[in-house]
Amino acid sequence: MNLWLVNPPWQNFSSMYRESVSAAEAVSEVEERHHKTAALYFGIAALEAFLNQKMRTFLSPKMTEQEVLKELRYAKFMDKISKWPAKIIGCAPLLSVSLIDRIEEFNDVRAGLTHAKTRGHDVYSVLEALKPSDVVESIAEFIVKYHEAEATRFPYWVFGWNYLNPQIGGHEIILIHDQQFVFSLRALGAAQIPGGYGWEEQWKDKTLKSYDGYVGLRDFLLSRSACEPKYANFPLQPKLCRRWWEPEHQRSCGACPQSR
Structure with missing residues (x-):
């Protein structure tokens, strides 16, 4: 099980998929919201872990470990999404504007749930309208198209x-x-x-x-x-x-x- 711990993209993607299926099969609203929230958290974590892993491989030959950690830690999530692939690969993946917008929306909902700034239920209304399968498909599409641009095989997971x-x-x-x-x-x-x-x-x-x-x-x-x-x-x-x-x-x- 050690491999599970040292491969965060796989671990988080798998957990997102599991929670997405559980949300679709939930028998109560409370259970559904729980699994939707978990799928959202794991989905963003999977994508960030994937990009962090790629950037670490890219930077390690020319930076110290401390410098690499600083780059990974302080870069904003959406900058990682929109800027890092072209920097690492040398060419940008063919990501549609709608895909980037969906990922940004998922991240905004996750941030709203984590750092609630309102007293209302606006964030939860967005969560209720969210389809966990869309989160899974969007994260998978990003990872696959990254590999397509990199000319490498995407993982079966x-x-x-x-x-x-x-x-x-x-x-x-x-x-x-x-x-x-x-x-x-x-x-x-x-x-x-x-x-x-x-x-x-x-x-x-x-x-x-x-x-x-x-x-x-x-x-x-x-x-x-x-x-x-x-x-x-x-x-x-x-x-x-x-x-x-x-x-x-x-x-x-x-x-x-x-x-x-």
């Missing part, structure tokens, strides 16, 4: 799914390489992915480096009603799970067959 790594008597959530993600997609029914290492690498470069590729895989995974199949002959194989935080899925996807 932008879909909200996670790998459960079985252990005797338990499980853990782990990060895994994109080659295993290809195998998982095939197991879930994505038959269009070609076989053979060279063909797979070409497919990954085409699909995991573009926003269009993200949309296609997002829609495919949304159409799935089950997690990656589990095989008795391979009880310790990590499985891609759509609801990795739920005990039922932890037992079916995460546990070893002999320990259920």
